[in-house]
Amino acid sequence: MVAxxxxxxxxxxxxSLYFAAFLGLFLVSSASAQSGSAAAPAVAPVPAPADPIxxxxxxxxxxxxxxxxxxxxxxxxRRQGTDRNRAATDWIEAQLKGYGYTNTxxxxxxxxxxxxxxxxxxxxANRPDAAQGGGRYRGVIAPTGVNNxxxxxxxxxxxxxxxxxxxxxxxxxxxxxxxxxxHPEQMYIIGAHMDGHGWGEAANDDGSGTALVMxxxxxxxxxxxxxxxxxxxxxxxxxxxxxxxxxxxxxxxxALQGKEDPVGSGQYPEPRWLGMIQHDMMLFDHGMPRAxxxxxxxxxxxxxxxxxxxxxxxFAAGAQQLAWALADANEAYATDYPATVGQHMTNTDSTxxxxxxxxxxxxxxxxxxxIGAGSDPHWHQPTDLYATFxxxxxxxxxxxxxxxxxxxxxxxxxxxxx
Numbered sequence: 001m002v003a004x005x006x007x008x009x010x011x012x013x014x015x016s017l018y019f020a021a022f023l024g025l026f027l028v029s030s031a032s033a034q035s036g037s038a039a040a041p042a043v044a045p046v047p048a049p050a051d052p053i054x055x056x057x058x059x060x061x062x063x064x065x066x067x068x069x070x071x072x073x074x075x076x077x078r079r080q081g082t083d084r085n086r087a088a089t090d091w092i093e094a095q096l097k098g099y100g101y102t103n104t105x106x107x108x109x110x111x112x113x114x115x116x117x118x119x120x121x122x123x124x125a126n127r128p129d130a131a132q133g134g135g136r137y138r139g140v141i142a143p144t145g146v147n148n149x150x151x152x153x154x155x156x157x158x159x160x161x162x163x164x165x166x167x168x169x170x171x172x173x174x175x176x177x178x179x180x181x182x183h184p185e186q187m188y189i190i191g192a193h194m195d196g197h198g199w200g201e202a203a204n205d206d207g208s209g210t211a212l213v214m215x216x217x218x219x220x221x222x223x224x225x226x227x228x229x230x231x232x233x234x235x236x237x238x239x240x241x242x243x244x245x246x247x248x249x250x251x252x253x254x255a256l257q258g259k260e261d262p263v264g265s266g267q268y269p270e271p272r273w274l275g276m277i278q279h280d281m282m283l284f285d286h287g288m289p290r291a292x293x294x295x296x297x298x299x300x301x302x303x304x305x306x307x308x309x310x311x312x313x314x315f316a317a318g319a320q321q322l323a324w325a326l327a328d329a330n331e332a333y334a335t336d337y338p339a340t341v342g343q344h345m346t347n348t349d350s351t352x353x354x355x356x357x358x359x360x361x362x363x364x365x366x367x368x369x370x371i372g373a374g375s376d377p378h379w380h381q382p383t384d385l386y387a388t389f390x391x392x393x394x395x396x397x398x399x400x401x402x403x404x405x406x407x408x409x410x411x412x413x414x415x416x417x418x
Contacts (some may be wrong), residue, residue, distance in 0.1 A: 003369045052416040053409040056147055057333045057402050059219045060310035062391065065398050068211035071095075071387045072194070073201035076158060078221075080168030080195040080238045081111065088194055092235050093174045095214055099221040101176035109248035111171045125231030135344045135369035142289040142374025146198055153199040153382040157400045162199050168375050173237040173245045178220050180230040180412065185258050187271035188408055190216060191215050191246070191349055192194035192279040193239030200384035204364075204376070207386075209279035211233055212401045219405060220414070228413035230271045236349045239280075246349035254356060273357040275411070277404055278350035281376065282397035283389050285364045287314065299392035304338050305330060305400045308361045319345075329406030330399070337399040342366050 072078070073090035098102045153159045163316075173194075180186070187335040192209030196202020219225070238244035256270035285303035286296045307326050309319035323341045330339035345351070346368050350359040361367070365375045378384045408414075 011147060011366070013336050023323045045305065051407055053414060054224065054333060056219055056409055056414060059222075060215060060397060060398060060401050060405065062398050063217055064218075065211055065401060066394050067396075068095075068214050069203055069207045069394075070386055072207040072210055073203050075162040077196040077198060077200055077202045077384075078194055079162065079164075079166050079197050080150060080171065080241060080244075082164045083190065084161060084164065085166075085195055085237070086169065089172055089174060089237070091233075092194060092210070092214070096176045096217060096233070097216045100223070101178075101217070103179075104174060104176040106172045106174055107249050107252060108170060108247070109245070109252070110169055111241065111244055112168050113241065114173060135366060137373050139373075140289040140291055140293065142293040142295075142377065144374055144379060146380040148199075150199055158201065159199065160191060171237050171245065171248075171251070173235055175223055175232055175234040176217060177233070177271075178217075178225075178227060178231040180228050181226050182228040182413070183271075184230050185260070185268045185271050186274050187232050188274050188411060189232045189234060189276040190279075190404065190408065191234040191236055191276065193236040193245065193349055195237050195240055195245075196380075196381035197240050198386070199382045199385060200378070201386055202384055203386045203389065204283045204384050205281045205379060206239070206279070208282035208368070208397045212279050212397060212404070215401055216405050216408070220409075224416050224418070225401050226415050226417055227409075229274065229411070230268075231408060231412055232271070237348055239375070243347075243349055243352055246352045250352045250356070251370070254294060263351065273353070275318070276350050276353040276357055277326070277408070278348050278358040278361040278365070279400065279404070280348050280361060280367075281363050281365075281371070281379070282400045283364060283393040284376045284378065285396060287375070288370060293374070295375065295377050299396060301392075303364075303392075303396055305334070305396065305403055306342060306363050306366055307339050307403075308342045308363070308366065309359070310345040311343040313345075313354035313359070315354060315356070315358045319360055322358045322359045324413065326362070326403055326407040328408060330403040332401040333406035334402045335395075337396055339403055344368050346405070362404060364396065372389070 075084045078085050078088045093104055150159050190213055192213045193206045194210045196205055214234050236245040254272045258272035261269050287300045289295055307323045309323045313319060327339045327341050344366055345361045348361045350361045353359040365371050378388055
């Protein structure tokens, strides 16, 4: 370009002089523009940070949840007071320790069914919550009950595994704690019961709830997960005999809440209870019985996770708020099934807590109004087997796990650290 200008200027001195001046200005402007562009390149947009709670919920998985339920069914129905119940308790403790909980402990209590002094409180029929019950029955009601006939279990090996009857005396149940970094003296309790009966495998009642609690404990045990408040995971025993294990826990530990031991250590063996969340029967929402008493074979598309509180409890207002916090978490993090909030929590391990702290229960259907009217034909029956349920059923339980994990992570200020 400079050579061309030089030749033009040599041949036509006057006209070329103006052209050369114009060309010089053009070259200077172009150089300035290129220089400015190099000095200030376009800035790429910074991606928004990932929601840590969504990351945590993503660490749950259907196959891991199913595997935990399957692991529990190796002990049959895990009837309280039997060797298979004790072996299942040992197995659960080993799993929790394997997740990294060095503070795994046991509650010990004695169970004598005919002893009115037992620590579990009075018989279920005499408790105020039994009179409260669930919602009023409507529609077709199918008969329910507990199978006590071993011959109704066609699997000979399972029948032999479940043959030992329950004894009386010492009982044990396992718990562990995720210690909060800011408020170790306060905690939420997440629970489920591991005992069952009916000559099946207690896969749904309540292997499904126990596996859920274990999976939440596994996810939150990761060293990159920090919570401001503590979280306790409890696997109750003796639920089927009248919530005895939960009542024993309350009797032994309610008075210890928030006490530092040893003083000045920063350790709180029983942090103050902020809320209690129970999980009992998570898999089966196939609808209410038809006119002939039968229930649909497949999970209904509109199945939901029921979140219950007891409207007549002393802490009903706080329990309702906790229930809606869970429903909000379901809306944000559950992948398949929505949540429904109800006010008829009854006859479950959150009952002993409901007059001491906000307490709720998650399950497949309302306990009194629906399950009690026959919505789950496998309840306390030989058909409560792992093989009875399909992935749509198991996914309902997984959605309950997503719901509780999302809510508890929010409530405890869960974060991910490098």
